[in-house]
Amino acid sequence: MNGAQGRPLRADAARNRARLLDVATEVFTTRGVGVPTEEIARAAGVGVGTLFRHFPTKEALLEAVMVGRLESIAARTARLAAEAGPAEAFFGCFRLVIDQSAGKNEFARALAAAGVDAHAALQESSQVIQAQLAELLTGAQQAGAVRPELGLPELIALLVGTSTAMEHLGSDPAARERIFEVVFDGLRPR
Amino acid sequence: MNGAQGRPLRADAARNRARLLDVATEVFTTRGVGVPTEEIARAAGVGVGTLFRHFPTKEALLEAVMVGRLESIAARTARLAAEAGPAEAFFGCFRLVIDQSAGKNEFARALAAAGVDAHAALQESSQVIQAQLAELLTGAQQAGAVRPELGLPELIALLVGTSTAMEHLGSDPAARERIFEVVFDGLRPR
DNA sequence: CGATAACCTGAGTCGCTAGTCCGATTCTAG
DNA sequence: CTAGAATCGGACTAGCGACTCAGGTTATCG
Structure with missing residues (x-):
């Protein structure tokens, strides 16, 4: 770090x-x-x-916290991606990102609001994760597990959206699971 | 008002x-x-x-703005619900709420953060919409257009989440449409 | 065990913003 | 048109929170 x-x-x-x-x-x-x-x-x-x-700066502190979390997510994602088939890896990482992202959305907003969109350190870790996600996505698509017309921007939007949905649900595990089912079923090809 | x-x-x-x-x-x-x-x-x-x-109070101003938007949404929802079958009404209102909710999420947070969870006026309009949504949901479920295991909390979480996802997508209409497809397909029964 | 550079402390500064107050300015009834 | 009540304007106050600085403290090295 x-x-x-x-x-x-x-x-x-x-x-x-x-x-x-x-x-x-x-x-x-x-x-x-x-x-x-x-x-x-x-x-x-x-x-x-x-x-x-x-x-x-307070912003610098926020950024450092953010980088730490991103790096942690990237590491777990890499491990998971290496140990499973394309479909399991994709959906597993989706869950992982959601579970690890409590409150992260607010961070991103605060940083974006406070001047430059994202500083160097942040952008770097962020791009590592985005590259991982892109690879997982195309892998799952080639395996026929995810709709082919979706791109990285849509995937990220869905991650952020699902994360927000979870925040609004408190911690009822059954309800969380139902949300995952809706999103995952929607991600699969017609 | x-x-x-x-x-x-x-x-x-x-x-x-x-x-x-x-x-x-x-x-x-x-x-x-x-x-x-x-x-x-x-x-x-x-x-x-x-x-x-x-x-x-600034909070009072926020609340007034919020109530205005909620009332506007409630009115449109009511109109739409009266003019269509259960499935079309449900999905149409889902779109409507998303389209009308640019920035609304931030409002809700700000209000929730600033003391009481939601003041009387707000709660009233909010409950009107929630009642409408509940009715649309059960209607669509009875018509077999939406998974029966979902409840109002999950629907609201999905609305908020989808709204956030859209915010992160800018205004690319094709991408927005792809998000809608994912969510709507996920909402339909297995 | 000093000597010294790195480090820590926390009261104080500075800027920003919600909210107040009262003289100046309309609107409206008659 | 005029009185006078309602409303407006915007300098002013209060309070909060990010950030600084002039010492005091402590790790580390020879």
Whole structure:
């Protein structure tokens, strides 16, 4: 994550940075991006100054959190894609992305709203995932498991949409499953 | 909307109120709820004082905008439901709600975030629509056009999700149509 | 065990925005 | 046309939250 630029962080600094990221991920995900920075600093047991030393901007903190989540998703997706046939891999990854994306939509909005559409680091991880998704999609399409007329933009829109639908459903597992059935059946060829 | 309480508004006051609502609807929908109140007042050609005279709170303004949109949707839904068979009515209203809901999701969030979940006026219009949707749903299910295991919560989640998916697609009509096909096919019985 | 550079702290600054207040400005009844 | 009540305008206040800085603290190296 921290590309090991220049010199290594001092031990306590590295600890604080990691703690900050953990807490921020937790807080932003469960309570939204509107939570004040000071509260995150307190929850991590450091002063605001420390937070801003590591992440010069609230936006930078959001971005770091986002990159972490994206990288985690990319890793799991890669593993899953290697272990299953085209159809299972595709639908399995669809589920995975949805399950891992609680609150992620709000992040993306906040970042998009705050100036540049997406910074370099973000765009990179994002493109890794998009490439994976594209490959899964064409694989599943060639296997006859997904409608051939769909492209990557539609897939992404459906992922975001399904994620939002799940957020509005609370955590009733049966209802979630019904949503998955609707979407998956709709994705299959006529 | 303004339930004709007490005395009628003075002519200029009524004009200003309507203008304010129009502008707010436009601005909030296209640029999000973060736009400062003062900007809305200026765009409507009045001072902030006037805005706050008519809507004592920014939240109240949001709510008024929301109620207006909900009422408009409810009216169109009712018309459409009366003029078509169960299946056409159901799918037609689904489209209608999606088309009319640009930016509405953000409203709902903002309101939910700002204190009480939904105020009286909002809840009323919202329940009108929910009742309509419930009726359309069971009608379509009895006609065998929609999977019988789906309930109103799932339908609403799908509406919100589809709306979000559309937002992420820009305005490419062909792609929008493909999303509709996926969702509609998924809604039909196995 | 110092010496020193890196790091931490948190009160304070700055900018932004929701909401107030009252003199100035219409509208409308008669 | 005129009184006067309703309405308007927009400078002003209050409060919040992102970000800074002048010390005090601590890891690390020789």
